[in-house]
Amino acid sequence: MRRAFLPSVLKTAALILAAIGCTGDEAESGGGTVIISSAADADALLPPLRTSVGGRMMSELLFDPLVEVGPELNTFGDAGFASRLAKSWSWSADSLVITFALDPSAHWEDGHAVVGRDVRAGFAAIREPANGSTTLSDVTEIDSVHVVDEHTVSMHFRARSAEQMYTASLVFPLPAHLVDTIPAGALSTSAFAQHPVGSGRYRLVSREPTVRIELAAVAGHYRGRPGPDRVALVVSKEPSTAIAKLWTEEADVFDVLPPPDVAEAAMHPHVQLVRTLGFDYTFVGFNFRDPRDTSRAHPVLADVRLRRAIAQSIDGTSIVRALFDTLARPGAGPFVRAQAAGDTTLVHPAFDATAANAALDALGWTKRGRDGTRMRAGQRLVLRALVPAPSANRVRAAVLVQEQLRGVGIDMHVEKVDGQAFGAARDAGAWDLIFGGWGTTPSIRGIRGTWGGRAHKGWGRLNSGNYASTAFDAALEAGFSSLDTATARGHFRDAFRTITDDVPAIWLYEVMPVSAVNARFTLPRWRPEAWWRTIADWRLDPSRAMPRDARPKAK
Amino acid sequence: MRAALLLRLGQAALVVLLVVATCFALIRLAPGDPFFSALDESTVTPEQRAEQRARFGYDRPVVEQFVRYATNVARGEFGWSHSRGEPVSLALAATIPKSLLLVGTAFLLAFSVGTAIGAWQGWNRESLLARATDGVGLVLVSIPDFVLAVLALMGPALAWRLFPVGGMRTEFGPTGPAGVPDLLHHLVLPALTLAVPIAAVAARLQRAAMLGVRDADFVRAARARGASETRIVTRHALRNALVPVLAYAGVQFSALIGGVVIIEQVFDWPGMGRLMLGAVQARDYPLVAGAVLVSSLATVVGTMVADIALLWADPRQRGRP
Amino acid sequence: MGRSAAAGAPLTGRNPRVAIALLVLLVVVAIAAPWFAPSDPRAQPDLARIWEAPSATHLLGTDSAARDVLSRLLYGSRVTIGIATLAVLVSLTLGTLVGASAAVLRGVGDAVLMRITDAMLAFPRLLLVILVVAGTGDPGTFSLAILIGATGWMTTSRLVRQETRRLLATDHLRAARALGVPRRRLLTRHVLPGLAPTLAAAAVLSFAAAVPLETGLSFLGLGVRAPFPSWGNIIADADSRPLAHWWLVLFPTIAIALTVIAANVVAEGFARRAREDAASGGGA
C-alpha cells in the first residue's frame, strides 16, 4: 500500500471544509489557471494517436473514456471502475460481451450528444494500423463493438480475462459526425486532429507546437464544471529551464522532479511536494542472442551462472543512493510496486564481489589482460552496453555500473545513442547489455510484450533481449485467463519466481516520483499513474490568487 | 552592377540546392525513423510502423523521395511534420519571425556596439582603456557561448529575478500591442547572450581595420585640408574600415540563423535553432529539410546583403563581378 | 557554436611569445597528465561523496560519479586537445587542398569548389555534426575529431584560396620564373613558404573553434563517449545545476578560455607576419 503522505490527508480535510463553507464566493474569484511545465511537448491531442506523456495528458483532458479505473488502481473485475461516458454496464452470461448504456447528458463540445456510433469510431481509430496507436496491442482481446441503439453499445471479447473492463477503459469514443468523413489512416494529418472537438472537461483554446497548449474549462459538462478555469502545457526543451520556472512561479506543476531539485524545492515556500508511486522501472538487460548473428545463442551471456555473477558484482543499493538519494528504490522485478499484481517478496542476487569473482574464475575467465580485464581462450570479457543519451539518470547509472564491473575484470563499453536511434538499436539487438526501461500501466499486461517469449503469438514484440522461458510464458497465460483475482495472482507469482531465477536482467531501480505543485492550489488525492485526471478537483486558495488566475473574459 | 547580382543569384540557387540535397540524404541515413515512439513508452508494432512509412512514402529509395520532395517544394508544399503534428509550412511560418526577432536584435546590437567600440579602440590605440576593453573582448570571445547562456540564465533570471527564465512571453500575460514590453523583457537575456561574443569579434575586426586606415595617406590629406578629427573618423576612416567587418557580418548572419541552437535551447526561444535540433532528434525528415532550406536561403540572403553593403562601402568593387 | 572563433584581428598589445608558451604548456600537461593527476580519472572511490565541492582531498571537487575533477581535467586536456589538434589537421589539409586548387584552377573548377564551400558554410556546423553523430551512433574520440575537422575546413579554404591567388599574381613569383626556377622548386621555395603564415593562422583559428565545439556537443549529450573525460563532458556533468555545482563549470571554462585566448593571440601573430610579407612582397 502506498504511504499516504501526512500533509495530503490534511489537504483533503481542508478541501471538504472549503466545499461546504463558501461555495458562493468561489464562483466570481475564478477557479484559477494551472500551468504545467514540461520538457516535452504533447505530440498529438487524440487518445488513439498520442505516444508521449504530454500527449496522454492533453488527450485525456479533452476526451473522456467509457469507464475509468478507480484510485485503488484495481484492474481486476469491474468493482474498482467508475462510470464516465457510460452511465452503467451489464455482462453477458458467458461474460464475453459487455453492454454499456451511455450517459444521455454527455455531449461533445460542439453540442452533439455522445452516441453509440462515437464508441465504434473511437475503437476503429485504435485498430487502424496507419494511425500507429500504441493502445492497439492492449485492445487485441476486443473482437468488435456493436451499436445496439442511439445510447447503447455492446463490446464483444475474444476470450474471458480478469482485466476485460480495464481493456474497455482504454477505448476513448470520438465524434463520429466529424471523424467518419476522414479517410482511413489520414486521421493524424486531418484538420480534426489539429483542432479536436472533445467530450472531456476541457476544450482546446490554442496550440503552438513545441511551445504551449492552452485548454479552457467546459462550462456545462455532464460531470459538472471543473475547478481551474484554464490549464496550459508550457514546453521548455531544457529540463533545468522547465524546473526553474517553478521557483519563479512562471509555472505551477512539474511532475517528476530530479533528486537535486527536490532538495531545492524545500527552499521555496510557494511550492508543495507530492510523493507518489512510480510506473517506470529501469534495468540492465542481457542479450540472450549473439549480437553478431542473432540466430545463435550469446556465447557468453547465454549461461545463467555468468549472468548471476554479473548481477552479484553490481552494488545496486549504492548506485540508487548515488543517483536518487531516497527518491528511488532498487527494482523489484519486471513490474512496479504500484501494480496490484506485483510481488515484492522476490529474492534477487545480492551484491557480493568475492562470490562474483569466484564464479567468474570457475567459468574459466581466469587470465587477466594488461588492464585487468579477464580473458578466456584469448578472448577478453568485453560487453557493449547500449545507453539512451537523453536519459541523464541511465547515463550516470551506466558510468557507475561500468566502474563496478571493471572491479571484477569485466570491460563494459558504454555506447550512448540519441532517443530515436536507441529504439532502432534496441530492436536490432546489436548489443550485449542494454540500460533499458519500461513505462507500465496499472495492468501488468505489458509484461507479455516486454518479457514474454517471441515464440508465443503476439508476445515478446519488445523482448529485444530474446529472453525465452516456456515456464514463465505458461504461468503468465494462466494468470491472464483466470477470472478471479486470487488464482490470477498465484499464477503471476509463479511467473515472477521463474523469471527471477533466470536473471534475464538486473532490476536497477524504480523511481518514486516527486511532483511539485504551486502551494496556492489544494490538491485532491494524487493518482500516480495519471495525476492530470483529477485536475478538475483542484481548488484555488483565493487569498493567494495570481494575476493569471483572474476569471478570463468570456472567450 | 546588375549583372553581378544576377550571377550571384544563380550561384546562390545552386548553393541552396546543394545544401538541401546533402541534408536530405544525411537525415535518411540516421537510424531510427519518425514513427519511433518516445523512449520507454510501449512502442507500436513493426507492422504499424511499416504502414505509416508506406503512407508517407518513406520506404521508397532516397533519390526518388528527393525528386518527389523537390517537386512538392516547387509547388510550395513542404510536407507534414510528425514531431509537431502540423504542416511544415505552418511550423516554419510560425518559427522564422521569432528567429529573426532574436537574431536580428542580437545582430544589430552586436554590430552597432561592436563597430563603435572597435573604431574607438582603433582610433586611440595608445589609451590604456582601449587596450583593456580589447582584452575583455578577447576573454568574452573565448568563453563557450553555452556557458555564457547558462550563467546568464541562472544569475540574472533565477538568482536576482530580473528577467523571466525563458520563452517569449508571460503565460496569459497581455497580448497584442500591450504585450510588447513583456516580449522585450523576455528578449533581453537571449539577445544579450547571443550578441556579446559577436560584438567582441566585431570590435576586434573593426579595431584592426581602423588601425590599418588610421595612418592612410588620405586621412593625412584630409587632416591637411583642415578637417576635424571627428569628421575624419566618421566621413573617411569608418567607411573604409567597415569593409572587413561587413564581410564578417555577411558570413556571421548566415551562421546565426541555425547556429543559435544552444542559446535558443537554454532560453526556450522557439527559433529556428531549437526547431532544427528537435527535428533532427525526432528524425522529422520534412521538417529538417524545410528548416535547412530556410536557413540556407537566409545564408544566401545574408551574404548577398553583405556584398551589397560592401559595394557601397568600397566603390572599387563596383566594376568587377 | 554558431559563430566561428575570433577572426585574426591584430592585437599589438599582447606578444605571441606568451601565448605560444601557454599552448606549449597545455600540450605538456596533456602528455604528462598521468604523472600530474592525483588519482585515476575513472576511479569512483566512494559513491557517497558525489557532487563534493573543492576540498583538501579533491582540490577541484568531485563530479556526479564521485570522480576527482582535477584528474579528469588533466586527462580531459589530453582528449580535448587531442580532438582539437586532429580536427585541425583534417580541416587544414582539406581547406588547403580545396583552397589552393580553387585558386589554381580558376574558371569553372574554382566556381564549383567555392559553391561547395558556401553550401557547407550555409549549414549550421553544430547541426551538421549532430546529424552525423545521430547517424553513426556514439562516435569514438577519433571519429569525433575527424567529424569536427571535416565540418570546419571551409573558412580555411577561403583563406588559402585568397592568399594563393595573391601569391600567384605577385611580381616576385614572375621574377623567379624568369630566373629559371623549376616548377617544383617554385612551389616549395616560393609559394608554400609564402602561404605558411596564413596557414598557421588558419590552423590555430580552427583549433580555437574546435575546442568550444566539442564542449557544446558534450553539453547536448553527444560528445566524447563515457568514461573518457573531456572538458566538455565535465561541464555537461554539472547536469543543469551550474550554480550548485559551480566547480564543474568554472574550472573547465577557465581551461577552455585560456586555450582559445592563447590560440587567438598566436593566430594573430602569424596573420600579422603574413600581412607584412604581403605588403613588402606585393609591391611597396
Place this chain on the structure above:
Amino acid sequence: MSVAAQEPATDSLLRVTDLTVRSARVERPLLDGVSFTLDRGRTLGVVGPSGAGKSTLALAIARLLPRGLSVDGASTIHLGGDALHELDANAMRAIRGRRIGYVFQEPALALDPAMSIGRQVAESAQVHGVPEGEAATRALEWLERVGFPDARRAARSFPHELSGGMRQRALIASAMILEPELLIADEPTTALDPTIQDQVLDLLARLRQESRTTLLFISHDLATVAERCERVIAIERGRIVDDRSATEAVAAYRARRAIPSFEIPTPEPGTPLLRVRDLEVEYTMRGLFPWGAAATRTHTAVAQLDLQIARGEVVALVGESGCGKTSSANAILRLVEPRGGSVLLDGLEMGRLKREPLRRLRRRIQLVPQDAGASLTPHLTAEACVAEGLEVHGLAEGATARRKARELLAELGLPERVARAVPRELSSGERQRVAIARALAPDPDLLICDEPLASIDETSRAQVLTVLSTRRARRGLALLLISHDLDAVRRLASRVLVMYLGRVIEHSVGDAALVAPRMPYTQALVAAIPTGDPSARLRRSLLRGELPILSPPSAGCSFQPRCTHPLKDERCSAERPMLLPVGPAQPTHHVACWHALQAP
C-alpha cells in the same frame, strides 16, 4: 645657424628658426636646428636624398607629424604674423587648408577611395565654413581650372576611375580651392610619367601665378626643382647643407655628378644574339559573361616589334607607362605567350622550346623587373636570393653558391649586412641592386633591365652603371635597357627605340632619335624630361590630354589624337605611317610620321 633676430626687411611669409624634430625610436634627431625664411609669392625648392628629412620638414610646418615624432620647444614657425608653434590644435586646424595647402606624393593613396572626387574637393571649403551648395559649385570651378574636360562627370567619379595624372590634378584642386597663402608640394609628380609630370608642374606654376601663392616644393630630383623654383635648399641627415639660387645649385650639382664615361662599341657583324621579328602581344579582358557583346575586349599591347641585339651591344627602349615596353620584355622572355612573331636567341626559336629546354635557356637571358623591390621573394634573404640564380642553373651549390652571391652583392656596393637581410629590411635602392645581382648571377648573355635606375640615389646609380659596363666589356653582356633616364641612355645605348601605344615610332643608331627627334611625340617626351636648365623649358610643345590606353587605336598614326604638329592633316588619321629613314643623310634614323621628314 644665424637667427634672423630683427623684423625682416622684405615681406617674408614663412619664417622657420632652429626647427628640431626628434623620434622616440631613433637616437639622431630627424631635423636638427633647421632655419630658413620664404618671402611671399616666392618659390623655394627643398632637395636631398631619401630619408634626409625633407618630408618631415614639410609635415612639421603644417603640424601633421605622425605619432612618435615631436618638435622641440625651441623651434619656432611663423606664417605671416602668426606664431604657428604657439597655436593650439583648433587654431592650427583653422589654418590648415585655408592658409596652408598641401599636395602629397602618392596620388593613388591620398584620395579617399570610398568618396567621390567632387565631395573631397568641396570638403576643403566646407570644413572652413563655406556652405555646402557654394562649396560644391566652387569645387566644380576648380576642377575645370585644373584641366578636367568635363568637371561635372569628374565630380561624380571615384578615385579608382581616374589615371595618376588626373588624381593629382584633383588633389591640387582640393589644396588650392581656398587659395591658401602657402602651398606645400611634397614630391607631387615623382610617381608620374615624364610628360604627365610636365603637364602637372606647368599647371601648378600657372595656378601659383594666378593666386599669387608662395610655393614650398620638395623633391629628390634636383633637375625638376631647379627648373621650377627660384631658390633651392639642400638637406642631408636633417641639416641644411646648401641654400642658394636655382641656377647656382644646378651648376654645382652637374660638376659633382660624375658619370663614368664609356666608349660605345660598334656591334659585331654576324648573326645577332637576339632577333625579334614582328612580335605581337595581346591581352584579352574577359567580360562578365562568357557570351554577349562585353564578353571579351582585346587590347593590343605590342604590335609589329622588330628588334635585334648583338653580343655586347646596349639597346635602349624609351617610352612612358602603357607604351608596351614591359609587355615586350615579358613576351621575349616567354613569361607571356605572344600572339605572333618570333624570338630567336642565337638562332634558336624560343617559341618552339619545351618547358625544360626553355628553362635552361633562361640562364642566358635574364630580367631585372620594373619594380625590382617587389620582385624579391619576401621570406628569402638577399644572399639566398642571389645564390638561387647560381644553384638553379647548376653553376654552384650550397656554400660556394652563397659565397659567390656575397661577392656579387659586394661588387654592387652593398654593405655586408644586406646579404643576411630580407627585402623588408632593405631600402628601395638596396633592393634594386639585389635584383640586379640576382639577374647577373647566372652570368647571362643578355640582360633586360626595366627602369633599373629609377628611384635609386646618385651614388648607387653610378655603381650599377659601372658594374653593367664592366660585365659588358669583360663578358660581352648585351643589354636591353628600358628607361627614360636620357642621360644614362645617351651614354650607354648604341641604338635607341622610342615606343608609343605598343609601336616603335622612332629609332636610330646612336642617340640621334633623342638629340634630334623628328617625331612630335619624341620631341614632347625629350622636352618633358627635366635637365635643370629653366630656359630649355620655353620652347616646349605642350601635349594635349592623356594617353588613350583603352580606346581602340585608330587606323592612322596612333599619336594623331594628341599631336599638335602644324602640318597635321587627314592623312595622319587615315593611313598608318611606315618607319622610314629620315633622309638620305641619316640612313640609320627611322621615324613613323608622314610630316617628320621636313624639319618642324
